[in-house]
Amino acid sequence: MAGAQPTPADEAREAVVEAALGALGLDAKARLLAGQDMWTLPALPEIGLKSLVMSDGPIGVRGVRWTADDPSVALPSPTALAATWDPGLARRAGVLLAQEARRKGVHVLLAPTVNLHRSPLGGRHFECYSEDPYLTGVIGTGYVLGVQSGGVGTTVKHFVANDAETDRLTVNNLVPERALRELYLAPFEAIVRNARPWGVMTAYNTVNGTTMTEHHHLVGEVLRGEWGFDGFNVSDWTAARDTVAAANGGLDVAMPGPRTVYGPALAQAVRDGKVSEATVDAAVRRVLRLAARVGILAGAEPVVAAPPAPVDGEALAREIARRSFVLVRNERGALPLRPGATVALIGAAARDARVLGGGSATVFPPRIVSPLDGLTAALPAGTLAYAVGADPATELAVADQGFRLRAVCRNAAGEIIGTRSAPGGLIQWMGSDLPEGVTYATLHTVELTGTFTPRASGPHTFGIKGTGPFTLTVDGTTYYDDDQRAGQEDPFDTFFGAPVPRARVELTAGEPVEVSLTHVVRIPEDLPMKVVGFALAHSGPQRDPDELIAEAVEAARGADTAVVMVATTDRVESEGFDRRDLRLPGRQDDLVRAVAAANPNTVVVVNSGSPVELPWRNEVAAVLLTWFPGQEGGAALADVLTGAHEPGGRLPTTWGSLADAPVTQVVPVDGELRYSEGVFIGYRAWERAGRTPSYPFGHGLGYTDWAYESLEADGTTVRVRVRNTGERAGREVVQVYVGPTGPGPERPARWLAGFASVEAGPGESAEVTVELPRRAFEVWDDTAKTWSCVKGSYEISAGRSIADRRLTAAINV
Template identity: 40%
Template structure:
């Protein structure tokens, strides 16, 4: 949709900056001109519009014709304007599972489906996709980003944005900028020289602006070169809104804005939320004093009005592409399922399986034949990790485990065996283990109580968790929370609690345990992002009734922080020796053992970074033991980011499964059996050891994380020798066939470069080949870089002519002395490859 307000960005404001220069001829909704609308808004109304009305809503000024605009976290699902819980919603494959297919069309289709889900829940703006890079494999939130490469990240970001916005829902690309780690994220300073900032970390955002025009951008918590991202004039005003001509809205991360004049003048357009907002308290005075000009304020308001027009939140304007109008948009979330549930399920399986990556496949042990006896082993086989932690989590209608998926596909040929413990801390009870004693439904019951013990509200939760302090409609102070559940089985059981406060726990009305829990890191939001927990092991009878009560701390001057509370309940963990002995017995009796290992949301999560790439617990020991006993051993790695594989030479095949979403088990089964080829390629280099990477530490030193590697990040640094060769290169992936490449040919008259190459499928299966093109400049100060790729689906024995066109943005460098872009000399080499560890052709320039 072309907005009638969009053309006013060609103007220049009174302060000399390129930006919003609304004239009376520019119309908004219902025939009202942009100039008239802005002119009719008084100062306090403008400031009210520029401050979020709640944690996930803004606008909501019906008196001036602006409806409420609702946001939701994304991209793994759209739970609505909530931090936690919400209705059952689709859990999509994670970002690295999507990006591993290197397919812009799949990314677009995901955006379309996200838009469908958003409209069902009255959401107009999805917070995603993430355009930050995989700088260090220790980054806890890498699972939300696409790749270590800026071109691949930018192209896929733009595709998802188009998929959302072509269907009437806005995208909010995040996190602008330099947010590649989570440790001390609210205060850390990313120290990045300007060439590196522009050539790598801003490039995905630049591509997204140029190719999809995202309706919003989310400003990060961190600082860049000493300046808060919410105040960063160079990034927000000079580059984003000036050089790139960006027309959209720049929104603060929740509670990230800490100043008035610096944020307003630094390019931030909307402060979220109203609670704690410096603009709500001080922006009116700042404008009246002249510290912030009226032109600057009107630029912010004009961008918000453009977004409101785009999403149908201006009165009198038809909704775009079938999106919700202010009158028809639901005030509460709708919960009906999409009509095409079977088609959606099939798409999710295909999307996840196609992005899975065959890392090794000795003697073509994969795909499995389907008539083998298969021992499926590992905690991840029983409790598959389908999504990372933090704001990405939703409540899906199902999460199919890998064990369940293979059993569905192979029936009695599968023997399923649990694995060693994989978590340092127990998680809230799964619905298969507990039932609400009042309703009998899977999950637990919560009661929120006043100080006198009377009930404020009762809730049921299938996740065994609840949050208070954010979306609660009541205004009374919660003094205590009571959790009640009936266990589905007895025996030795691990019970525990999650959340800040003084806890007491009883079993069948008998006092059993007490503990006091408090925060420890001082991180903002720790009470709900990483709440404390504790457990105890007790012997219980079948169907025992468990009741846990927490007395909440007194409310401070700033109110009670948002807090998560939950009940832990599961069978008590068994000794590793016992578990491994069972696994060895099953492996010995099978034709092939499939060992499923990986990470959990303890490692791959918002607000926490990893400290090692080693698999948690004794998973390595389990793999070694099974490999020694089984005739053939396949390892499936259930993780979004690199792990160390000391057992690599002891196993026959490794399939990288990623975080496959709610259809995880069916997708892994399809990939292992070859009903869908796992034709994925790695989007991150896999270091051979901890520290063996161009960038490693994500822990600030005196508040700083210094990007010392410059532009030699990831595969660029490995290729240049600034770090040892990786265990697996960026772009690596075997699929289920073999390929022959002819000598590539540089096409005449192409600028900067286009290459054609004939690829022949010399294996026995139809397969998708991904031809990658890299530019290796003659100047050793410039790193190798991906400049393009193209895919072809080829039948056995056939040949395809594949043309790859290089992206001109990768043939430039930022000259810090002159402050301008300059073109790299067209000298060096073009590399045609199946990944930088498998170069198939070279052209000298």
């Protein structure tokens, strides 16, 4: 590791690794580098190596089973964690996730995601931290340090420039080298240097003509060479396509299995002279090093012998959520709510909360506290009323409320060979995750069967998510019996694609009916992994939207405060596709305007993982951004709305309209996506274009006020004194920006160079010290292929956001 001296414990582990490596033959070594199933590497008993288990993150640890039967603590989304601007809190989140991983027998967490918010249309931005590489690197460093302090490995992903989802398997991202270094590689570099992660995941996409699983320059020369990374490098799932190119490009592990480009194919490539055995040995050495670190290689002392003290997952999830909420508008003291005031809570998302984003980051929490639950518990009896108002869901959702289902597996003769409970309507069995007694060889059909008790009378729509033969029966009538085809070529369309409506049935509230969805399992031979995935989908009776809005208006008119919940859906923000626009789905904008017209004291709570347009923002009293707030989101919302706690968040990314956004292109042209904006993304691009966003990077209000009293700066350190001028205790995030004032290469007007938080009571002052990293004054020199310090004069500013800089000082570097 560059700049890191090995400890005696490191040296002892390396000796065990070398001895184990020397005892392995070529076939065993090649086998170790290939997934044996969806989530694990094979055990090698001859050297005392247990099977290495990996699991998706980053907000929880799902484990090897993708089912609600195996619940996991669900923390707020990565955008929420970044909105705390608190690397210490990120580290505590990591400690909890390590605890969850150990509970589930997981050795490596497939997280964190540190790609950047290049364009607001990126569909997976809720899973990334920020548009800013420095903030991303700091939060990611805290996260990795926390997870690994619990003896669990991380895989920082997706290396690199995996910033959009359109054609993600094949897109060639053409990124100028300076932008690659200063933006997209920067958070990876910071985390490698400051947290020493035990793993990195390479992306699906191609960068400048070479797919990332074969990119010797970026993996071998930059990641391992310049930065000294000594961990293992794993492909994104199914990303590795060529045995020889991947091995020679620096890929250690090809996932998933059992069909991969490694294993026997890699051993044969060595025998054919296309890959050197030394290359294989280097990869095996890194995998064995990981195994030694996590404690599954005999004779090697794990890095963490005793895990940290237990963490209360519910309490931490609630704390992170409220610390992440960003109050972007608060007129006339609308928040916190006045004690004893009557509240009209409005919005479908208030009742059926969306607490996490869609895709591989999905986990199944043991409980979900909705906003309606949280406020009902927090407010005096009789002061809270609820109205649906408008439903953001314009498509079917996976069966949930009112369904009691189980999965029944049968062989080709129709005999039951296994069963499993299915709390929701989703089946996602991967690799060896099958019900007891079931094998892929014997499995012919899976039936989701049980009852549905509607909570509303009227026409209910049932649908199917997935591909292949299905039979759908509701209340004794078969409505569909045919083959449902895939909508796109992405192999994960089964999980991320849209459900297709197949039945419309009149039902009566409170009267249960039998439901059944039977799927004939067909697993193509050419798939690299064995997967059974499909879902029963449902939507209830659709009432007239105008009537719902009118009911909400009446509820709002009779309350002291109207709280409107607006939200995105998993058809708007998810893995597998990018967004087409930034509008809220359904009639939610109409709802907000109608309620605000009826009650000037309207508070809007925005439940989205990334920016949405808020065209009514100046018509309402307050706007609170809550991201995807995790399982305790409703309780945290009650904490903040009632004033029990202050909203602590600051924006980790710029919020504005799509029409004004400077960088929007996410769709490749002829297979290529050009990063023609260079180093100008996020607030850097907004300032360069001279455009004013809805809410700038770093913005966030609290329940008190702050005065910035003094700033002292030199080339390495900034000291800022602030005073709490309000009437209650609070927390302030002091942000330090650097901007050139003299000649030099083309650069942004300013950029984030550091930050620190402070807490103080009413009238109290406090001082923060922010260290300025040398990199804050450097640019990548494309000609010299190195970092170059740009000497000259700079303005150092401190303030509350990129647009609210309170104090400045001039320095020369």
